Amino acid sequence: MTDTIRDAVKGFVVENFLFGDTSQALADTDSLIENGIIDSTGILELVAFIEDRYGIAVADADIVPANLDSLARITAFVASKTPATA
C-alpha cells in the first residue's frame, strides 16, 4: 500500500511543484522545504491533495514538517491515517 501512496504523492509533487521536471532526482527523504520545492502556499495545496485523494481530514496539529516534509514522511502519515485501505 505504501508504494502506491508514495507513487501517487510523488506524482503530485512532481507535477504540481516541479512542473514535470525530473532532471534532479527527488529522494524519498529529501526535505521539500530545504530543496525549495514547496512554500507556505504549497503546504496547503499538499494538504488539499491528501484530503481529496484519500478522503481523510488533516487536523491543524498534523500539519507539521514531521508529517509532511518528505515523500517518506507524507507516505507514512497518509498510511497511518488510512487503515481501511490496507
Place this chain on the structure above:
Amino acid sequence: MCGFVGYFGTARDGRTLLERMTAAIAHRGPDEQGVFTAPEVGLGHARLSIVGLGDGQQPMSDATGELTIAFNGEIFNYVELREQLRARGRRFRTGSDTEVILHLYDEMGDDCLSVLNGDFAFALWDARRRRMLLARDRMGVRPLFYTQRDGRFYFASEVKALLQVPGVTAEIDPVALDQIFTLWAPIAPRTAFRDISELEPASLMIVQDGSVSTRPYWSLDYPDRDAPSRHTDEREAAEELRALLTEATRIRMRADVPVGAYLSGGLDSSITSALAVGMAPAGLKTFSVTFDSAEHDESAFQLEMARALGTEHRAVACREGDIAAVFPDVIRFTERPIIRTAPAPLFKLSGLVREAGLKVVLTGEGADEVFAGYDIFKENRVRRFCARQPGSRIRPHLFRKLYPYLPGLQQQSAEYLASFFGANGHATDDPLYSHRPRFDGTAATKLFFSGDLRGKLANYDAAEELASRLPAAFARWHPLHQAQYLEARFLLPGYILSSQGDRMAMAHGIEGRFPFLDHQLVEFAASLPPEMKLKGLVEKHILREATGDMLPPVIGKRTKQPYRAPDSASFVGAGAADYVEAALSEAAVGATGLFNPKAVAKLHEKCRARPATGFRDNAAFVGILSTQLWLKTFTGIDSRSQAA
C-alpha cells in the same frame, strides 16, 4: 530631468548617430533636444525643462568652450553652491543647476562631486585634458549605461540608445538572468544585456588616453556594532531628523514648474506630502493608484490623508486587465526582466501625472531602506530570536505577526513557520543571513531554467557573488545595519529606483524626487542606533516620533503595508491578453531556449486553474513572461523568428 547620450573616440557620422541615440530616449526629454560634437567627442541631450526654463539648454559649455556637460537630474543645493561660487568671483550666464557643475568642476576637478546634493548622472568633456568624466548620484536614482565598440566608448541614460550604435547587439546575459531570478536585480555593473554595463551608484568613471577607470566617491557606512552611539537622546535625534527631512524636502521643492506628490496612503509619502503642502503656496496636487482587489488597495488611507492635507487629489484605477495591458511597455522601459508586476501600476501613475500637466513629483521612496521599514528587517530579528532557542514552539508564532497579509502563512504551525524562514537552520554569522529566505525562495524559480541555460551557468551562485561585493567593515555592523545595507546598496538602485522608479516615471517624462534619499539624511539615519529605527517589531520608530504631529493618527500609527500588485492573476482568466498565450506557448519558450517549455506550460496551466498561487509560482510566472517579452522587444526573438 532629462536623458543624455554620447561617445568618445574616432567616429564617422557622429552627429547622425547622436541624433539617433537621442531620439531613442526622447521620452525622457520631450521639451528639446541638442547635440555637441568636437573631434572624437559627441554629446546628445533630451531635455525635460524644470530649472532654468529659458536658458538651460544642453549640452552646455563653459565660457572658455573647453568644458562641456550633458546632465540628467537635479542638483538640489545649486542655489547655495551658486552663491558660494559667485562670492568667489564666478560669473554665471544661466540660472540653471547645470552651469553650477561646470564651475565647480573647473575649481575642484573630480572632487566637485563631494559638494553636490542631488539626483544626477552626467558626462563632462574636459577638452584641456582630453578626458571624459562620467558620474552618478550616491543612491543610484539616475541611470547611466556604457559600452565599448570598435575602440570607441559609448554611454547613455538608457540602454535603448546604445542599441542604436552599429555593431552593438542585444543579447541576454545568462548570469544577469540568474541574478534576477535570485536577487531580483542584476548586480551592477552587470545589466541584462551581455555587452552593456551600468555605472554603479556613487561612482565616477574617467575615460582618457584609451583607458577607462572607475572609483567610488562616496559609500554608505554604518557604525561598528560595539561602538558607542553619538545619539543617546531619542528626542534630540527625532528633532534632528525632522530638521534634516524638512530641509531635504524644501530643496526638492525647487523648480520653475509646479511640484506634485505621490500619496500611497502609507506613512512615508504621507510625511513627504505633509511637508510639501506647506511649501507649495499655490496648493499641492497629489496622485495615487487604486486597486480593485482589497488586499492591494489603500484608497481609504489615500483619501483620508488627502482630506487632512487639503490637496487636490487624483487617482488612477488599476483594474483587472490593466497590468497585462501595459506590461509589454513596462518591460520596454525597465529594459530588464522582472519577477514582480509592481512597476506596472507606477507606469499608469506617472501617466496620470503627465495628463495633469505636471513634470515633477515627490515620493516617499527610500524611507523603508533608511529607517528600517521593510518586513525583512523584522523577519531578520525574529529569525535570530528563534535561532537562539531552536525547536521553540512559541517563538515562531511571531512570524504570523509579520505577514498578516499572507493567508498561507497564517494557517501554518510553529514548526512549519520555523522551517519556512530557516529559523533553525541558517548560520547566523552568514553575511546574507537576513536575506537568505528571500534569495532561496526566489532561486527556486530557476527550476524552470532550460538544460541549456543551466549548462551555461554551471555552478554560478548569485548570492555568493553578492556576498563577495560586501565591504570589509560589513562584518562589524549590527545585523539590522547589515540587512539595511543589502537593501539600500543593491535592491534600491537595482530594482526600486530603476524598474519601479526612474524608468516608470520617465516613460511619461516625469521626474521623481526622493526626500528620504537626501545623502545627509541617509548618513544621519545610518548613524542612529538600531533600536531607534526598529523598536521591538515596530518599524521606522524614530520617523514616527519625529513626524507624529503632522499626520492623522490612523496614518501615523499604521503598520507598513508593502506595496504589491496582482502578479500571475493579472495575466490569466477571462480576457487574458493574447500576447501572454503567444509568449508562453511551448513553441515560443522553446524558440528562446532559456526555459523548459513543458514546465512553463504546466505553470501557466496551474496559474490559470488557481490564480492564488504562492510566491515562487508568481515570481516564476512574471519572471518568465517578462524575459520572453524582453527577448522579443530587444532581440526580436520569438517563435516566429525561430520558424523563419
